[in-house]
Amino acid sequence: NDKTSLELVKPFVEAFLSIQDSDTVDTLKDRGFDIDLASLKSMDEGGYNLFGRVVPLFDNKLSLIEYYSIINDLKGEVFELYKLIFETANKLDMNEKSAIQEIQQPITNPLLQEISELLLANKNLILTGAPGTGKTYLAKILAEAWGAEHKLIQFHPSYDYTDFVEGLRPIQNEEGEVGFELRDGVFKSFCKKALKPIEAYNFDEVYERFIDDLSEKSLEFVTPVQKKPFKVEVTNHRNCKATPMYENASSMSVTRNHIQIYFETGKVNGWKPYLIPICDYIENNYNLKLAATLDTDKKFIIILDEINRAEISKVLGELFFSIDPGYRGESGRVTTQYANLQTEEDVFKDGFYIPDNVYIIGTMNDIDRSVESFDFAMRRRFAWKEIKAEDRLSMWEDQIGDWAEEAKQRLITLNSAFEDIQGLSAAYHVGPAYFLKLADYDGDFDKLWTYHLESLLFEYLRGYPDANEQLVILKNAYDLVEADASNDR
Template identity: 20%
Template sequence: MALMDDRWSQILREFILNAKYSNTNLNTSSYNSRWKKLIDGKPEKWPSLKLKVSFGQGKVAKIPWIAFLAENMKVSKGIYPVYLYYKDIDILVLSYGISEKEKSSIDWPEKVKGNDKVDRVDQAIYKLFINKKRPEIRHYGRSYVFKLYQIDIDKNQNVNFLTKDRKNISDDELENDLLELLKYYYDYMKNKSKINVSNSNVYLMTKNIILHGPVGTGKTRMARLIASGIISGKIRSFQDLDREIKGDYEMDLEDSNTYDDKIRFVTFHQSYSYEDFIGGLSVDSQDGQIRYFAKPGIFMDFCEKASNDINNNYVMIIDEINRGDISRIFGELITLIDEDKRSDDSSGGFSIKLPIFQKDFSVPKNLYIIGTMNDTDRSIALLDLALRRRFVFLKIEPDINVVKKWTGIYDDKYPGFSETVSKFFMTLNEMILKTKGSDFLIGHGFFKDLTLKADDPYRILRYIFVYKIIPLLQEIYYGSNDILYEIVLKGKFFEKKENDGNYYYQPKSSLESEDEFKNELKKFIG
């Protein structure tokens, strides 16, 4: 159980015990929250870096790790301080980490590599283990050693950190080691990287964005990624935003969790009101007396929070923005969200006096609005024209590359599976495009279940088709059965039956078994 007042040494001990004795994948969110609590308000001691912890994905890791990341670094592509726990031999290495999956665009300086003769403990991990006649190191061997600790766990599961001479290392020494490396990394990245490691107050000209597209194209996920990029400073221009939409960046979705306090998420629906969003009268009872009072809505609260922190960016995500009565919900906000009417710390901007609250209300310059909407729900042309004028509309298309990435994990055991799914995805969408239009295409998100890495991926694909895609197609082509079954599905998967002069379609046996489904699928894609 976590202590009420954590020290880093306590957190590290719990990491060691979890890594050593757990046989299941562990939730790492508690480590992130405790790290945030530890560094919050202490910039003079702890550099503002993001913590990532891994005990393995899909299976228990042989080498669990804790990484500390600058804003523009990823574990899969970057450099960062990292604890590597070689649990089989009870050695913990605090190292100058280097990503394994992709080569980082930034490298550690020559000093770290020992190439300028300024050598501390620093050397590549694989060399250290060879010198010590340790087992071969297959992971993270290119990273450089900063400090090495022997781990001793007694019968009461007390974790002790020892030097190579088996002398105890105090908690203060342990934390000072980490602080030295983190501060070195923070300063190095601040000077080296074109993107500052701290939050950016650079304002993107486009303040209001709507992501639209067919169902299942990942609009909500993309909204979170864009919000993360705006807050961190990775997205500083419309060109950056456009590249993110087109997939040129590979932001980590977990990045958005780092900025939970600067992202507010709301979903519009038919019952959502101005009072919920901006504010209105509310009522309660006190000492038996009914009391009416003005209660700020979610957006007014968020505007006030952003106004009090004008040097950082904030993002309001409105999911399904077109499902609400937009004119009623936004009210005066229609005027206030214009880019040229925003307020900041040097200018009052444009404000409107709200009668209920008897005060001026404005929208700060550092608050962005990202809405999402499905093209099939309502035509964009039917949106309130006043609202439409104030938003930039970006279309999110079905992405075949995402499908290929998700299904490529099966190619070793099921050669050609990825190609089959990709052809199915493209063929189905080509037929929908011809008969219904681009608004009704099938998004790549429908195939997300294939990332579960099942023993038989065709079973998962059949499940997706029968229980997710077919019901959607039946809704899209309601009243047009012949077009759906004869043209879109090319007469496959369903057969036409007659009963007393009435025609109907019923599923073939190919939708009931994996083998028959596989054969019918091959016929469909040609």
């Protein structure tokens, strides 16, 4: 109640404005999503702003194909946008001071140094260990330390090849005709970004000048072969709209991406009769300089959270071969099952491969009984590092204050008690992340046990004939009962 609605939403508005030129937003714009940035920047208390696309109704009903198109949007690009907004807002949140401090000097941490060296040497790394040891957090911190662009994907049992690599998605054109479109999965898109040339040339500047000029007056051209006239105007998204100059003609969109790909690769991705005259005009009337190079030193890290919760062979498909660290780069090209549908301008037209500057970090809790064991052939393609509970006590700094020393004693004693229970091991230890809840309970260890630890440990002991008795032993260890008795003696 100490903030207005506008103050609460402001961090997310600022986050969205800071990523408005990202690939995720551009993809949505190309699919017809629209937003009024001017009104977003000047929102008042009680105001609102919509970001969406118009969906046609037929006989006042939503078609089945449009329904699935909406579902795909929500599952795909829209979800990625919301995730990107929240991730960006979190980065801008100054309350995460402890994380920022660790990011500023991360490699001085011996554990992080070891993880960094393992990843550099092996390209693929899995962080395993007990729940609550901060494995995902460590992966993010390492990416920040490297200055690497990174992406986090959480695997789950229904995650598959079409989500990760590529797959066909239903679409419906403006005439209502139904078809399918090949779309990149998150990993293929990520690998394409790793191969994207650094923009050390002036395309951005030239394109903006061209669009500004085009905003003042439309241009007229003729198609190269048939010599048919058409005019070019600017769309709301600062793309080009080409319209043949005859009655009832349909307009075609020539996007910034179409133009940039043509200048960078010479390949036509879109409406060729309209694209080439527009590009020729830009080249002849603006001082365009092309000097694109690959930034091979920039690293890209993809974090596969809960990697063992998905069926790895189903997710990777043909990439089972390419993921081997010995086959990074073009030597690891594989032909995917959708190879015949690739467009000419696709960088992976001749086969998909994982670029040399792409690194993979997986995280997993190997005590999860809901998943099968990790594939042995895949195991040898990764280096493995166990993150132990006692290695991560540093996460308590500036978090639980005066309770840290007692929390350390309770954690160590509790985890030691697991050694006396047959069938349990260090993989079942309680991670220090659980004790961060002490800040919410004003240091009440009993509440931490009752609301968080007891149910976890009971799940560990499920199926044991003496589960209740063993749980009492663990509770006594947590309460330091034996230690106190020893001190009395």
